[in-house]
Amino acid sequence: MSTIFHPAMTSVYNLLRAPPAAPTTLPDDGRHQVSFEKVTVNSMRVKWMAELSLEPQSKVSIETTLSLAQSEAPQIHRTLELVTGPDGVIDGVADFHFLLPGQEYVFCLYLERSKDPLLRRSATTGRCGMNLPFHLAMMIPAEMWMTYVGVEHELGEWLGSCPEDMVWAVQPSFELLRGLWRNACFTLPSTGSPVTQCPNPISRYCLDLTRSQPWLRSKKVRRHKGDFRVTVNADYRQTFKHCEKIHLENHRSTWITPDLVSSLDRCRKEDSDLKVYSIELWEKSSGKLAAAIMGLSMGDVFHDYTMATMMRDDRSPGAILTKVVGHLLTEAGYTLWYWGYKNPYMAEYDGQYGGLLMNNAKDFWPRWRSAMEMAASCPEKSPDLAKQVQTGLDLSLL
Numbered sequence: 001m002s003t004i005f006h007p008a009m010t011s012v013y014n015l016l017r018a019p020p021a022a023p024t025t026l027p028d029d030g031r032h033q034v035s036f037e038k039v040t041v042n043s044m045r046v047k048w049m050a051e052l053s054l055e056p057q058s059k060v061s062i063e064t065t066l067s068l069a070q071s072e073a074p075q076i077h078r079t080l081e082l083v084t085g086p087d088g089v090i091d092g093v094a095d096f097h098f099l100l101p102g103q104e105y106v107f108c109l110y111l112e113r114s115k116d117p118l119l120r121r122s123a124t125t126g127r128c129g130m131n132l133p134f135h136l137a138m139m140i141p142a143e144m145w146m147t148y149v150g151v152e153h154e155l156g157e158w159l160g161s162c163p164e165d166m167v168w169a170v171q172p173s174f175e176l177l178r179g180l181w182r183n184a185c186f187t188l189p190s191t192g193s194p195v196t197q198c199p200n201p202i203s204r205y206c207l208d209l210t211r212s213q214p215w216l217r218s219k220k221v222r223r224h225k226g227d228f229r230v231t232v233n234a235d236y237r238q239t240f241k242h243c244e245k246i247h248l249e250n251h252r253s254t255w256i257t258p259d260l261v262s263s264l265d266r267c268r269k270e271d272s273d274l275k276v277y278s279i280e281l282w283e284k285s286s287g288k289l290a291a292a293i294m295g296l297s298m299g300d301v302f303h304d305y306t307m308a309t310m311m312r313d314d315r316s317p318g319a320i321l322t323k324v325v326g327h328l329l330t331e332a333g334y335t336l337w338y339w340g341y342k343n344p345y346m347a348e349y350d351g352q353y354g355g356l357l358m359n360n361a362k363d364f365w366p367r368w369r370s371a372m373e374m375a376a377s378c379p380e381k382s383p384d385l386a387k388q389v390q391t392g393l394d395l396s397l398l
Contacts, residue, residue, distance in 0.1 A: 034107065034121040037093075040152045041101045041126040041145050048109055049091040050118055058084045061112035066096050069104035069122055097158045101145040102127045132170055136194060144168070149198065155179045159200060160365035165341070167198045177263050181296060182274050184338075184368050186305045188255040204364045205342035207326065208354035209335050215327035215353075216398055224315040225395035228290060230324060231280045232389045236265050239278040239292050246308040256306075267296075273375035274298055277385050281321040283311060284394075290317035293325055299371030299382050302329050303338040324395060326353065333383040336367055 031051040038045040044066070052060065060082050065074035082090045099105060104124045108117035128137040129150040147167045149155070159167065167185060169176060171194045180187055185198040207213075216222070240261045247254035268276035274296060281291040290311040295304035304325075309318035329337055339346065342357060349355035358364040375382050 032119050034109075034119050036107075036121070036123040038152075039123050039125060040150075041129050042099045042148055043095070043097045043153065044099065044105065044107075044123060044125070046094045046096070046107050046121075047091075048094070048107075048119055049089060050109065052084060052088045052090065052111075054084050054088045056084055056086050056088060058088070060084060060090055062090070062118075063110045063112065064094050065108045065110070066094075066099075067106045067108070068100075069106050095158060097161070098146050098163055099125050101125050101142055129170065133194075136170065149176075149180065149185075151176060155183045157183075157365050157369060159183050159185060160361040160368075162200050162202070162360070165199065165201050167200050169196045169198060170194050172196055174263050174266065177260075178267060178274065181267070182298065182372070184298075184303070184364070186303070186340075187260065189257050189260055190255060191257055199340060200360065201341050202360050203342070203357045204360055205339045205346055206356060206358050206364070207337040207339065207349060208356060209326070209330045209337055211354040213326060213330070213353045215323045215330070218319070218323045220316050220320050221323050221395075221398075224320060225324075225398060227283060227285065227315065227395075228317065228320065229282050229284055229392055229394045230321070230328075230389060231282065231392040232386045233268065233278055234280050234392075236268055236276075236278045237261055239280055239289070240264075240294060242289055242310060243292055243294060243306055243308040246310060247306075264296075273372070273379065273382075275382075275384060275386070279321070279325055279385070281317055281324075283317075291321040293321060295385075297334065297383065297385065298368065299374035300334050301336045301338060301368055301371040302334045302383075302385070303340075305340075320395075324398070327398070328385065328388055328393075329383075332385055332388040333381075334385075336371075338364075 032049065034046060034048045036044055037047050054060065062080050062082060064078045064080065066076040067074050076096055078094070080092065082092070084090055094107070096105075102125060104122050106120065106122045109119040110117050128140070128145065129148050130152045147162060147164050149167045149169050151173070169180070169187070172180070172187065177187055180198055185200050188197045188199065190196070240256060244254050244256040247256060264276050267274055276296045277294070279293040279295065280289055282288070283290045288311065291307065291309045293304050293307040295302055297303065307318065307322070311317050326337065346355060358367075
């Protein structure tokens with residue numbers, strides 16, 4: 001079937017696919033310079049330099065602001081403490097994220113307590129993400145682009161300052177998926193939709209594993225541990241399929257897709273700084289899978305992205321596995337266990353099990369950054385749950 005585009009649609013398409021408008025360029029006087037090095041649909045990178053009439057090594061306090069041109073009220077305000085170089089020069093790079101599409105923004109740099117900007121430039125964000133299909137770009141509401149993540153972005157700690165609980169991507173490649181996982185954003189694809197949602201909670205529920213929790217003193221664990229054994233990565237893909245089956249039975253839908261399973265399994269096999277696990281609880285008498293936890297880790301932070309209970313009886317295999325995993329993570333050297341959004345049932349873990357809500361930017365990301373540094377610089381010191389339970393563990397031995 002041939003497709004006929006109306007001329008007006010073609011004009012809209014060209015407008016959407018056009019690169020961001022060139023920055024407003026006011027003449028640099030040679031002493032002060034600003035350039036917009038990268039402008040996307042929702043972000044800007046500004047490189048600036050100012051030559052001051054100050055002695056070298058002078059301490060300077062400056063302020064940078066980014067404002068919508070229409071309002072001029074600063075949306076983003078930052079204060080920096082700098083030291084002048086040999087020629088009295090200060091310079092820097094400022095990154096701004098979660099901006100609105102197709103809007104002119106004004107960047108200003110002020111010396112402390114000055115009302116007049118030392119530098120002032122403007123640029124306009126793009127209208128849609130890079131390399132997206134025309135029909136999809138037309139369908140996405142403008143306000144959604146603020147939390148979009150694509151190949152044009154350099155992922156990093158700025159994700160922790162997201163004003164919403166989700167970011168999203170369109171048909172993410174393996175490289176983008178891995179980048180999101182490495183930066184503490186899991187991915188929830190939807191069959192039949194090109195959009196992948198990525199949980200990025202403003203408040204993340206975590207368990208502090210440094211508090212000597214009584215994991216193995218749970219009544220259920222003490223009473224029934226002899227019935228079970230635990231393995232790690234016994235059959236990653238098959239365990240994920242079991243979880244998918246439980247999702248469909250309980251919720252009639254699932255985000256577990258073949259592509260997601262393949263991508264996570266590829267990460268697991270690469271065994272890089274991002275480690276991927278399936279943790280299986282087996283009933284010894286029948287050899288059947290009783291419960292499973294699927295997770296990943298970066299340095300000394302562990303994140304489980306789903307769990308499923310296949311055997312539901314008064315022994316509570318799911319609860320037993322949670323307690324045993326808490327014990328194994330602690331023994332392996334993990335210091336934080338990230339669970340995601342806080343659900344009501346998690347209140348049980350608030351007290352003696354170290355449960356706490358962590359602000360994404362202020363509390364969680366400093367811990368995650370430290371974990372990334374550990375994984376990069378001291379991989380031998382990074383915990384590895386698979387090595388902790390290499391051949392399986394009979395829980396009666398705990």
